[in-house]
Amino acid sequence: MLEIKNVSKSFKDFTVLKDVNLTFDRGVYGLLSPNGAGKTTLIKMIVTLLHPDSGEILWNGENIASLDGSYRELVGYLPQKFGYYRDDSPMQFLTYMAALNGVDSAVAKERCQKLLERVGLGDVTRKKMKKFSGGMIQRVGIANALMNDPQIVIFDEPTAGLDPMERVRFRHILAELGKTKIVILSTHIVSDIENIADQVVMIKDHEVYACDTIEAILKAHIADNLETAFMNIYGGEALEDAI
């Protein structure tokens, strides 16, 4: 279980997050809010790229800061901007990343092959990534996030650049992962969350506004679908972003 307790974060004078309290257990959680609400900051704190100014993040009761590498071994992360080496093939890149995550070399190559097949890149494992499209790079990133068989999988805008078929394939992967792992999906694409998330977390005014099932949110905001609920909650904020 991943617990976020009274976590706050500010950058200079700007408060990004204030007293965030969340608990994640097995399942798919959608992180939905307009740009600049603090989703990526929250995610970066969970994956230890940032440290909270106050509060703590606990994994099975233990502060993740004290667990260090043994916690990061359990985390799979696909950032908003996925970094890669252009001259590497996906197989080369993934086996390198597997090594950095402490995955045994005896299983790494086989696991990389299976993951690449799972994301539909089984035929191009030896091709250099500089020749890949944006969607293909994103799929390498998804495979990378699953490399070390993580207990917590975090995707930040994972479906950007994916065509509808790839998006459906990705949703299947997420649904399967959600049965045994904690999956946190941060996205602006409401339909991605609507179809697979067990719970939705919404951040408003730097605090957690809602953390509930989609049905409960729709009922509370008298909406037929999540997009309408989103507009009802964020109103002008979301429209300004859209414009």
Place this chain on the structure above:
Amino acid sequence: MNHKNDIPYPTAEQKKRAVAQIVRQTKPPHVGAIRFLFNAYREIGVATVLRNSIGIFGLSAAVFAVGIALALTEYDPVFMEKRNVAPILAIFFFGSPLVLLLTDFLYRLREKPLGVYEMQGAYKYTARHLILLRMPLFSLGTAAVDLAAALAWCGLRGTEYLPQMIGLIASGVMLYSLLNVALFNRFGLTGCIVCAVLWVLLAVGFAELPSAQRYALMTGIPFAVHMLSGAAMAALLTLLVRIFYQRPMYFIRNA
């Protein structure tokens, strides 16, 4: 009779405390710097550690080699007083870690725009771990460059100071890199910054000393320096040989 209500089931809070206690007891203990190096080299392989960085190290070492060649050609202790050799010796001791710092700087300069540097922050072995794991290995490379410069110098000027040069070369880079690893292991990134600052302060402090004292320091304790540097080098080589002997394929992992 219904005894169900008599059974004292733990509350959710009690269960959580019990789990936390078990996790605390099984939490991995803090490991020392040498054990950290050993575990890391064994787990990810020396080839993985050096991947994507040998070229950058080569560039840093070349820049340093040019710098040291220029410095050496400036001094000719045959025609000057002996104590003026101290700056040359000091360059080998204090200056060699500059190669490691330059390598670190160039590596981050290249990796950050790619986005890989940040992404690695979420891995078991982060980019910072990799930089530290490379330090002892690049120290050996730096020592080789320095040794070539020292031998060239001694070939031209005489071998009077060769033992001191070798000792100072080896001890300078090895001490810096092992100190860096130890401080990072204990204090994280703050430890690395402290190490760099301490080293610079030491160099500045040395430069402030009178020339006679500088000469005495650089040449007055050769045996201790040799022993220290020899021990550091031997420890690292033993570590690498041990890893190779136990798991030879890890040595060439991802090659």
